[in-house]
Amino acid sequence: MKVNGRTPEAKAFRVERVVKATRELATAGGYEAVQMREVARVAQTALSTLYKYYASKDDLINAAVGSELNSLTEDVLRRPPRQRTAEGRAGEVFVRAYVAMVRDPGFAHAAMSAGNTVLEFDLDRVRHSEEINVKSHWSVTFTQIAAVQAWGPDNRCNPIQARALDMMETLWVASVVSWLNGDMSADEVKRRLRLAAKRLLAVDSAEPNGNSADVS
Template sequence: MTIANPAADELGSAAQRDRRKRILDATYDLAKAGGFDAVQMRAVAEQADVALGTLYRYFPSKIHLLVSALGRQFDEAAQRVTTREVPGDTSADRVLHVLRRMSRGMQGDPQLTEALTRAFMFADSSVAAEIHVVGMSMTAIVTHAMRGGPAAPGQEASEQDVAVARVIGDVWLSALVSWVTGRSSAAETAQHMETAIHLILRD
């Protein structure tokens, strides 16, 4: 079975883009209603009005599908965040402001967050392309927050900033996993993130 390339899909026809959107929309709806277990490939195909074989051509497995949905969620967050100024006196304050908002949004939809996060936990090397999309969006969000606002033309994040952003992204996702699996409360998760960010970003 051929593994779909998300980048190639995005460059496809309008019909392909619409089909992919319907599939991911159906995935969100099913996950919101019933979490990870509710997202079954046949149910997604029926709700998206596509043939089951077509669904598998786009997404070879349920894990590919859910991690792609997570990637779209993060990409949309990155597009919103990176067009505005981020409040805060220090890079730590700004990063915490953005991550708190993202955390509240995800914790406000626990079934969907459980489904997407569990898929990310289960993902193996065959889902590398989809995981890369998640990582790139998270890095864009964090580097923007560290800087405080949109980059000037030609201004790129330094290798150091990208490396720091990746560590912060890993810590945040780990904290999210702890919340999803019930190992920490929302308040404990927030405190863990605050401590970690202030340790990493010593302004």
């Protein structure tokens, strides 16, 4: 997010400071601990100014998730996955992202709560969703990180690759939630992510041009 800095109010507003405060509060108490007033207090920012840039606590948490994804990108550039197969390298990206959640359960709880809230029931919206491909606020970036590690920066994902990566992200989210709820151990999550990557993403080697008999 860019702050133009033209007014004293804008100059006083520091995105990094707000994201840091959001992360600290989430780490300490999960989703419920992130409150707009508390973030403003910790970040030493006027509440009115905070609301000008972030409409809700979910927006704050999503900004923190974006920062985490930037860290993941830096990590895989610094320590590229060394698996021999594309599916192995992509799977390692999902595993590393999960390990980051394990290291900070409070932030994981906030991220999952903000990113996966079920909206009030609306039948028209459900019917409309059958006609469009709705992506989450951060899934594009997440899957792009895995795609680059799997097939290289110049690869343009074909329909099979893109769909398989989306399925991996969905599994990743569900697995983090299961771990947070105490339904699955950390080691089991990693095993499932690696197995899923091996099964889902290996389709690329069989159909390099995405010409599958059934991609509908």
